[in-house]
Amino acid sequence: MEKLQLTKENNHILSLEKILQPIRKPLEAIENRFKDCVASENPVIQEMVNYVFNKKGKRIRPALVFISSVIWDSPDQNKIIDLGLSIELIHIATLIHDDVNDRSELRRGVDTYNKKWGNSSSVLFGDFLFCRAFVILAQMGNLQIIQNLSKTTSEICEGEIMQSFLKKNYEISIDKYLEIIRYKTASLIAESCRVGAIITDQDKETQDCLYRYGLNLGMAFQIYDDFLDFHGTEELLGKPVLNDVVNGYITLPMIHLFNQKENGNREQIYQQIEEMQKDNNIKAIIDLLEKNGSLDYSLNKAKSFVTQAQKELEPLTNNKLKDSLLEIAQFIINREF
Amino acid sequence: MEKLQLTKENNHILSLEKILQPIRKPLEAIENRFKDCVASENPVIQEMVNYVFNKKGKRIRPALVFISSVIWDSPDQNKIIDLGLSIELIHIATLIHDDVNDRSELRRGVDTYNKKWGNSSSVLFGDFLFCRAFVILAQMGNLQIIQNLSKTTSEICEGEIMQSFLKKNYEISIDKYLEIIRYKTASLIAESCRVGAIITDQDKETQDCLYRYGLNLGMAFQIYDDFLDFHGTEELLGKPVLNDVVNGYITLPMIHLFNQKENGNREQIYQQIEEMQKDNNIKAIIDLLEKNGSLDYSLNKAKSFVTQAQKELEPLTNNKLKDSLLEIAQFIINREF
Numbered sequence: 001m002e003k004l005q006l007t008k009e010n011n012h013i014l015s016l017e018k019i020l021q022p023i024r025k026p027l028e029a030i031e032n033r034f035k036d037c038v039a040s041e042n043p044v045i046q047e048m049v050n051y052v053f054n055k056k057g058k059r060i061r062p063a064l065v066f067i068s069s070v071i072w073d074s075p076d077q078n079k080i081i082d083l084g085l086s087i088e089l090i091h092i093a094t095l096i097h098d099d100v101n102d103r104s105e106l107r108r109g110v111d112t113y114n115k116k117w118g119n120s121s122s123v124l125f126g127d128f129l130f131c132r133a134f135v136i137l138a139q140m141g142n143l144q145i146i147q148n149l150s151k152t153t154s155e156i157c158e159g160e161i162m163q164s165f166l167k168k169n170y171e172i173s174i175d176k177y178l179e180i181i182r183y184k185t186a187s188l189i190a191e192s193c194r195v196g197a198i199i200t201d202q203d204k205e206t207q208d209c210l211y212r213y214g215l216n217l218g219m220a221f222q223i224y225d226d227f228l229d230f231h232g233t234e235e236l237l238g239k240p241v242l243n244d245v246v247n248g249y250i251t252l253p254m255i256h257l258f259n260q261k262e263n264g265n266r267e268q269i270y271q272q273i274e275e276m277q278k279d280n281n282i283k284a285i286i287d288l289l290e291k292n293g294s295l296d297y298s299l300n301k302a303k304s305f306v307t308q309a310q311k312e313l314e315p316l317t318n319n320k321l322k323d324s325l326l327e328i329a330q331f332i333i334n335r336e337f
Numbered sequence: 338m339e340k341l342q343l344t345k346e347n348n349h350i351l352s353l354e355k356i357l358q359p360i361r362k363p364l365e366a367i368e369n370r371f372k373d374c375v376a377s378e379n380p381v382i383q384e385m386v387n388y389v390f391n392k393k394g395k396r397i398r399p400a401l402v403f404i405s406s407v408i409w410d411s412p413d414q415n416k417i418i419d420l421g422l423s424i425e426l427i428h429i430a431t432l433i434h435d436d437v438n439d440r441s442e443l444r445r446g447v448d449t450y451n452k453k454w455g456n457s458s459s460v461l462f463g464d465f466l467f468c469r470a471f472v473i474l475a476q477m478g479n480l481q482i483i484q485n486l487s488k489t490t491s492e493i494c495e496g497e498i499m500q501s502f503l504k505k506n507y508e509i510s511i512d513k514y515l516e517i518i519r520y521k522t523a524s525l526i527a528e529s530c531r532v533g534a535i536i537t538d539q540d541k542e543t544q545d546c547l548y549r550y551g552l553n554l555g556m557a558f559q560i561y562d563d564f565l566d567f568h569g570t571e572e573l574l575g576k577p578v579l580n581d582v583v584n585g586y587i588t589l590p591m592i593h594l595f596n597q598k599e600n601g602n603r604e605q606i607y608q609q610i611e612e613m614q615k616d617n618n619i620k621a622i623i624d625l626l627e628k629n630g631s632l633d634y635s636l637n638k639a640k641s642f643v644t645q646a647q648k649e650l651e652p653l654t655n656n657k658l659k660d661s662l663l664e665i666a667q668f669i670i671n672r673e674f
Contacts, residue, residue: 042499097464101457120438123460124498127434130464131491134471138484146483147475154468161461162379 016058016335019327022320023066026077027059030085037085038132048117048125052092055108058335060221060328061087061192067324068196068210076200082136083145083199087192089133090153094160096126101164102247145195152191159183167248170270174255178219185225186218193217193325209315210325216309217329223302224333226251230286230295242285245277252301256294302333353395353672356664359657360403363414364396367422374422375469385454385462389429392445395672397558397665398424398529404661405533405547413537419473420482420536424529426470427490431497433463438501439584482532489528496520504585507607511592515556522562523555530554530662546652547662553646554666560639561670563588567623567632579622582614589638593631639670 020027031053040046062084069080098104099112100122106112113122130153137146162180166172193214197207229244230253244251254273258266276284289295306329316322357364368390377383399421406417435441436449437459443449450459467490474483499517503509530551534544566581567590581588591610595603613621626632643666653659 040495042495044502045495045498048498094464097460101460118501120501121498123434123438124494124501127431127464127467128491128494128498130467131487131494134487135484135491138480138487141480143475143478143480147472150468150471150475154465154472157461157465157468158377158379158382161382161385161458161465164455164457164461165381 016331019324019331020059020063022072022324023063026066026071026081026084027062029081030059030062030088033081033085034089037082037136038089038129040128045125045128048113048121051113051116052089052129055110057088057092057108059088060332061091061189063328064189064192064214064217064325065196067321067328068193069200070202070318070321072320074200079140080196080199082140083195086133086136086140087149087188087195089129089136090149090156091188093126093129093133094156096122096129098160100126101160102243104243104247142199145198148191148195148198152187155183155187156185159185159187163249166250168250168270170250170254170258170266172250172255174252174259177250177252177255181219181222181226182215185222186215189218189221190214206316209312213309213312213325213329216305216312217332220302220305220309220329221332223252223298223305224335227253227295227298227302228335230289242277242282245273245285252298253289253294256297257289257292260292260294299333306330306333353668356661356668357396357400359409359661360400363403363408363418363421364399366418367396367399367425370418370422371426374419374473375426375466382462382465385450385458388450388453389426389466392447394425394429394445396425398428398526400665401526401529401551401554401662402533404658404665405530406537407539407655407658409657411537416477417533417536419477420532423470423473423477424486424525424532426466426473427486427493428525430463430466430470431493433459433466435497437463438497439580441580441584479536481535485528485532485535489524492520492524493522496522496524500586503587505587505607507587507591507595507603509587509592511589511596514587514589514592518556518559518563519552522559523552526555526558527551542652546649550646550649550662550666553642553649554669557639557642557646557666558669560589560635560642561672564590564632564635564639567626579614579619582610582622589635590626590631593634594626594629597629597631636670643667643670 034053038049038052040049065084065087066080069083071077071080074080095107096113099107100114100119103114104112105115113125117125134146134150137149159180159182163184166176166180190211191214193210194207197210226244229242229251232241245254258269273285273288276282276288286295309329310326313322313325371390375386375389377386402421402424403417406420408414408417411417432444433450436444437451437456440451441449442452450462454462471483471487474486496517496519500521503513503517527548528551530547531544534547563581566579566588582591595606610622610625613619613625623632646666647663650659650662
């Protein structure tokens with residue numbers, strides 16, 4: 001597989017822990033700050049609040065905020081931590097709503113909110129976290145950031161809605177797929193980088209260049225995530241493999257497969273895959289995708305977005321900032337979860 | 338019934354149209370402003386957007402914003418209209434999520450979002466409207482208002498979550514009921530009044546007095562709404578009567594009924610009502626409530642909150658503002674929908 005080759009090319013296995021070393025403290029501070037900012041007088045809601053950080057996510061978005069803001073050189077660390085926290089809360093809120101919509105029972109190896117508290121309360125609790133994110137942003141007091149993040153969050157919703165309309169739609173094109181993931185994933189990752197630069201008053205050129213880096217990084221992130229749905233293991237992913245297929249989401253590897261004309265028409269291949277999935281024949285699905293080069297195609301697509309992301313950083317002059325972002329970009333397509 | 342008596346006391350039937358006459362233009366402007374502010378490139382989402390104002394609601398919240406801001410004397414009408422629009426969007430978003438959670442199929446006489454587009458898309462579309470409301474607020478540029486409204490919106494979610502945990506819980510006390518409706522309804526109505534005063538830079542005393550008015554008005558509004566669930570007609574309400582009972586929500590008339598010790602224990606009465614409801618014997622449920630004075634009790638409770646709301650206005654000196662708010666308070670407990 002390409003994956004191993006790529007790791008070898010870079011001659012070392014990038015560890016997220018090592019990359020995030022310079023921002024370890026602010027990343028850890030998020031949880032305490034969350035406890036200070038988000039509380040409810042109602043004991044059951046407080047129980048739901050306590051469950052938010054029950055299992056650590058990758059914290060990619062706050063990490064990007066912290067790196068883009070060059071937090072280690074800033075006197076405004078508390079403000080930047082609050083910004084990272086708000087973005088992580090927006091992200092968590094969208095995950096909670098996703099899990100309701102997909103009826104998922106497992107996320108990062110633990111029960112989802114809907115599994116534990118039911119659909120209605122989970123929808124409302126997601127709303128609650130959205131609102132709390134905006135309470136924190138309003139207290140921070142930067143209108144430009146509030147404007148950018150509310151706009152981005154509405155784009156995420158649009159992306160998710162588009163995606164839900166495309167369920168089981170085997171006519172979807174690669175362009176449409178790319179448009180959807182730009183809305184639902186890349187926009188918030190891009191904005192995480194830009195607001196990091198805004199909060200520390202970096203010049204407009206830097207803001208825009210970080211945004212473009214983030215947009216490409218976000219595209220790579222989602223394409224690789226969708227690739228992992230076929231290529232990962234349940235143990236590492238913290239959720240079942242072929243989760244997307246089961247939920248009817250058609251992602252890049254499948255679209256590539258549909259595009260291979262020698263396979264017959266799209267409908268036939270889709271029915272074939274549905275049969276395999278019903279028989280729980282995961283290996284047959286993966287074999288079909290591998291035989292047609294669809295997994296390699298996806299991985300290469302992710303790689304090319306990473307290359308573009310790294311290219312966008314060329315104008316930057318702060319080497320520590322640049323190196324961290326280059327490393328994160330490498331990590332994105334070398335992770336196993 | 339008390340209701341007719343009350344109308345006679347005031348010697349005229351208050352028409353909402355007449356009360357809202359001084360703010361008719363800004364109320365009408367909301368819809369056009371919405372079309373300018375909220376659009377999506379995706380045709381299906383745009384279709385959902387177009388459905389937002391398909392049927393006119395009462396627009397109580399924007400009306401309160403406009404009156405509290407004394408919009409007719411303000412040079413900043415466009416800003417105030419945007420504020421009214423954002424609050425109406427927040428309100429509509431919560432209604433969309435409510436309908437998903439209650440699996441309602443009818444709202445204001447037309448199909449709900451979940452009926453038309455399914456649960457997942459409706460949850461996401463509610464999120465989308467929330468975000469768009471904050472985009473508009475951020476463009477308006479008043480941080481105090483963003484802070485107040487994001488806090489209030491998170492209170493609404495808390496109220497809704499508390500309410501969902503209390504479904505079919507016949508042990509609920511009147512105090513708990515009042516706490517829930519303060520969170521889920523009164524807080525946003527109160528804030529609508531306060532932000533109206535904030536946006537036109539009225540003094541702190543006026544802001545606070547309008548907030549207290551709104552809080553009491555909001556309590557009356559919800560109690561009367563819950564009363565109408567037993568007392569209205571499907572034609573006027575635009576949704577089935579006894580909708581709350583069917584959904585398992587226990588509201589003030591029922592809590593009052595449970596509190597009458599001579600009726601036996603709460604569990605027995607609740608089972609009795611459930612039986613009547615299963616038999617679709619609406620008349621028997623209403624008779625039971627009337628016999629025990631539970632509907633009159635609720636109506637009186639709503640009246641006493643209206644009296645308190647009106648009392649809170651005493652310090653105000655602007656008579657046109659004061660009169661409009663006094664009239665709205667009267668309307669709240671004289672409406673049939």
